[in-house]
Amino acid sequence: MPALSSKRVVLKSRPVGAPKPTDFSLVEAPVPALGDGEILTRTIYLSLDPYMRGRISGVKSYAKGVDPGDLMVGGTVGEVLESKHPGFKKGDFVQGYDGWQTHGVSKGLGVRTLDPAQAPLSTALGVLGMPGMTAYVGLLDIGKPKAGETIVVSAASGAVGAVVGQLGTIKGCRVVGVAGGKDKCEYVVDELGFDACVDYKRDDFATALQAACPKGIDVYFENVGGAVLGAVLKLINPFARIPLCGLVSQYNATEMPAGPNWGVLLVNRVLVKGFIVSDHIDRLPDFLRDVGGWLREGRIKYREDIVNGLEQAPEAFIGLLQGRNFGKLIVKVGEDPTRR
Amino acid sequence: MPALSSKRVVLKSRPVGAPKPTDFSLVEAPVPALGDGEILTRTIYLSLDPYMRGRISGVKSYAKGVDPGDLMVGGTVGEVLESKHPGFKKGDFVQGYDGWQTHGVSKGLGVRTLDPAQAPLSTALGVLGMPGMTAYVGLLDIGKPKAGETIVVSAASGAVGAVVGQLGTIKGCRVVGVAGGKDKCEYVVDELGFDACVDYKRDDFATALQAACPKGIDVYFENVGGAVLGAVLKLINPFARIPLCGLVSQYNATEMPAGPNWGVLLVNRVLVKGFIVSDHIDRLPDFLRDVGGWLREGRIKYREDIVNGLEQAPEAFIGLLQGRNFGKLIVKVGEDPTRR
Numbered sequence: 022m023p024a025l026s027s028k029r030v031v032l033k034s035r036p037v038g039a040p041k042p043t044d045f046s047l048v049e050a051p052v053p054a055l056g057d058g059e060i061l062t063r064t065i066y067l068s069l070d071p072y073m074r075g076r077i078s079g080v081k082s083y084a085k086g087v088d089p090g091d092l093m094v095g096g097t098v099g100e101v102l103e104s105k106h107p108g109f110k111k112g113d114f115v116q117g118y119d120g121w122q123t124h125g126v127s128k129g130l131g132v133r134t135l136d137p138a139q140a141p142l143s144t145a146l147g148v149l150g151m152p153g154m155t156a157y158v159g160l161l162d163i164g165k166p167k168a169g170e171t172i173v174v175s176a177a178s179g180a181v182g183a184v185v186g187q188l189g190t191i192k193g194c195r196v197v198g199v200a201g202g203k204d205k206c207e208y209v210v211d212e213l214g215f216d217a218c219v220d221y222k223r224d225d226f227a228t229a230l231q232a233a234c235p236k237g238i239d240v241y242f243e244n245v246g247g248a249v250l251g252a253v254l255k256l257i258n259p260f261a262r263i264p265l266c267g268l269v270s271q272y273n274a275t276e277m278p279a280g281p282n283w284g285v286l287l288v289n290r291v292l293v294k295g296f297i298v299s300d301h302i303d304r305l306p307d308f309l310r311d312v313g314g315w316l317r318e319g320r321i322k323y324r325e326d327i328v329n330g331l332e333q334a335p336e337a338f339i340g341l342l343q344g345r346n347f348g349k350l351i352v353k354v355g356e357d358p359t360r361r
Numbered sequence: 362m363p364a365l366s367s368k369r370v371v372l373k374s375r376p377v378g379a380p381k382p383t384d385f386s387l388v389e390a391p392v393p394a395l396g397d398g399e400i401l402t403r404t405i406y407l408s409l410d411p412y413m414r415g416r417i418s419g420v421k422s423y424a425k426g427v428d429p430g431d432l433m434v435g436g437t438v439g440e441v442l443e444s445k446h447p448g449f450k451k452g453d454f455v456q457g458y459d460g461w462q463t464h465g466v467s468k469g470l471g472v473r474t475l476d477p478a479q480a481p482l483s484t485a486l487g488v489l490g491m492p493g494m495t496a497y498v499g500l501l502d503i504g505k506p507k508a509g510e511t512i513v514v515s516a517a518s519g520a521v522g523a524v525v526g527q528l529g530t531i532k533g534c535r536v537v538g539v540a541g542g543k544d545k546c547e548y549v550v551d552e553l554g555f556d557a558c559v560d561y562k563r564d565d566f567a568t569a570l571q572a573a574c575p576k577g578i579d580v581y582f583e584n585v586g587g588a589v590l591g592a593v594l595k596l597i598n599p600f601a602r603i604p605l606c607g608l609v610s611q612y613n614a615t616e617m618p619a620g621p622n623w624g625v626l627l628v629n630r631v632l633v634k635g636f637i638v639s640d641h642i643d644r645l646p647d648f649l650r651d652v653g654g655w656l657r658e659g660r661i662k663y664r665e666d667i668v669n670g671l672e673q674a675p676e677a678f679i680g681l682l683q684g685r686n687f688g689k690l691i692v693k694v695g696e697d698p699t700r701r
Contacts, residue, residue: 075628082628083599246623259423265627279619283586287605287635288415288422295627 025052025061025102029122030093030334035079039273039342044077045093045335052124060109060132062099062117062125064354067331068146069095069338069346070180074272083297093121093334096151098135098142100358109134114359116145121334123354137359140316147349148323149313152180155298157308159264160185160242161192162301163294168193170239171258173230175249177218178205178324180349181266184312185242186215187321194240197233199249201344208347213322221245227252237261245270247278254285265295273342324348365392365401365442369462370433370674375419379613379682384417385433385675392464400449400472402439402457402465407671407692408486409435409678410520411584414612423637433461433674436491438475438482440698449474454699456485461674463694477699480656487689488663489653492520495638497648499604500525500582501532502641503634508533510579511598513570515589517558518545518664520689521606524652525582526555527661534580537573539589541684548687553662561585567592577601585610587618594625605635613682664688 026049033046055061076087076094087094101113106129117132119125135145147153166172172189176182177198189196198209198218209218217233230252237258243250246268271278315321326348328337334352341350366389373386395401416427416434427434441453446469457472459465475485487493506512512529516522517538529536538549538558549558557573559566570592577598583590586608611618655661666688668677674692681690
């Protein structure tokens with residue numbers, strides 16, 4: 022095999038506030054020789070997700086951060102070019118964590134083989150991947166929706182929110198999305214089948230949310246924080262559950278804004294539970310069975326926002342934090358031989 | 362039976378900020394004739410508790426509020442003077458909810474008979490009553506402490522906090538109290554056996570709390586809110602649980618202060634759960650068996666702050682909201698024939 026080089030996006034400097042393109046740089050490095058138990062993968066798709074803002078922030082968190090000079094982390098779908106690992110062979114399609122690069126070497130930890138006959142490869146980063154499973158675990162295991170209840174989900178057209186709402190519909194709930202702009206709201210109602218979707222950019226957002234939730238809110242799947250959270254809490258019902266998945270509205274903040282007063286949680290006996298999908302890996306088989314099945318039956322739909330070329334990743338990521346993407350944001354890094 | 366009159370404290374006006382004595386008035390009213398299924402009780406002890414501030418606030422909450430002109434609500438221990446209810450007879454000692462008055466008529470709903478041979482009557486308002494059960498349900502069912510974990514409880518010398526900490530010790534945890542002033546902190550450690558207690562009035566409170574919690578905080582039993590909550594969250598461990606029982610630091614606030622940013626809850630996958638003991642009445646038998654047993658074995662101690670005379674109730678209640686009481690605050694309204 023000829024010596025390969027990998028293009029990679031590394032963090033150049035820690036962003037202060039919103040990341041800028043110059044906080045990243047594209048470099049090229051030779052791919053190291055494969056050791057025993059390792060696989061070499063050509064990246065086809067790279068997933069861009071809001072959690073990455075936390076990884077580059079320098080703040081202590083649940084996972085190791087990315088320091089300046091480090092490769093940007095991220096979930097990937099790729100094709101195995103060479104394997105010295107008994108679990109994988111050349112030509113396998115896999116979902117792994119090779120990060121923002123064209124070629125990655127891994128020991129296969131957490132890497133799973135994909136069957137392109139079951140679903141498009143890219144779905145392993147979205148509806149059938151980490152975002153979909155985040156929705157599944159957060160809504161079902163923490164939100165515990167009961168038929169007839171009202172669920173509100175923020176970032177409703179996003180990779181997680183879209184699945185949350187459709188799961189809520191399957192569970193017999195009234196589902197109300199919150200999204201930014203008319204197009205996203207229409208998509209959420211018309212394509213995803215939510216009962217309503219409220220544009221958080223409206224001046225009368227709180228009033229419109231109240232109108233969309235005539236029986237109050239029993240489950241709030243929290244992706245954003247900020248003003249949306251404040252409006253939701255004014256409508257929260259006794260014994261409501263709030264799976265706390267993300268707070269994207271504040272990820273670029275240089276000082277953490279204050280949160281809501283806890284009186285509303287006390288009086289209404291609300292449950293708030295922060296969660297990270299990787300703590301719930303035991304639910305992967307259930308998730309793949311259920312959501313995979315509903316996807317094949319057409320009961321769950323998804324939308325992808327695919328950007329071409331690794332060099333576009335920084336700009337796309339910056340846009341993600343501002344809500345510029347529409348659907349699951351994915352960078353196409355290399356050819357997908359199973360598509361077109 | 363001669364016509365009786367009852368002295369009663371009614372709400373005169375809604376307090377703005379801290380209640381004043383003039384927000385209450387002492388009135389006298391004839392006791393109505395007893396109907397079928399009713400009991401007439403002479404009040405011996407009246408419980409004063411922080412939740413009463415919410416009831417007189419005019420804000421919609423989980424229970425019916427007290428309007429100006431209404432009798433102040435509250436748990437009571439009394440002696441049955443007359444009964445037309447098959448479950449009670451003259452001379453029975455009972456724990457009920459007759460409110461701030463010397464004589465009450467009730468239909469017996471939620472009223473339980475007390476055996477003075479088992480425990481002093483007044484304990485039915487404290488360690489073996491609503492506050493004790495609040496501690497039991499909140500710590501065990503929501504906090505779910507595991508041996509070796511660190512529990513922090515605010516208002517540690519109070520009726521709820523004192524039981525929380527002692528239950529924590531029984532469960533094999535490191536227990537750290539937060540209380541106001543040297544005397545209370547010494548009592549909490551020396552008498553109640555907490556591992557440490559930190560005075561929230563200290564300038565270096567946050568540093569002292571950190572020193573008392575070298576392994577971080579796994580369970581925070583929240584009674585107060587405000588600055589104590591902020592300091593606790595800086596030390597919170599992954600997967601911590603926060604039973605949210607009270608927020609007494611803000612009960613007199615005219616505007617709700619902001620709360621903590623939720624980022625710390627997300628990153629640490631913290632559970633916050635507001636609760637009200639009356640939702641958990643199914644746990645009463647377990648509570649009475651466990652805490653009653655530990656009390657008789659001397660493994661749980663308690664302290665009462667007894668004020669004499671119904672007319673003292675408003676002033677005592679005002680002090681309670683400022684932390685002036687030391688131990689479970691009780692008003693002795695009438696003679697206790699089982700004591701002295």
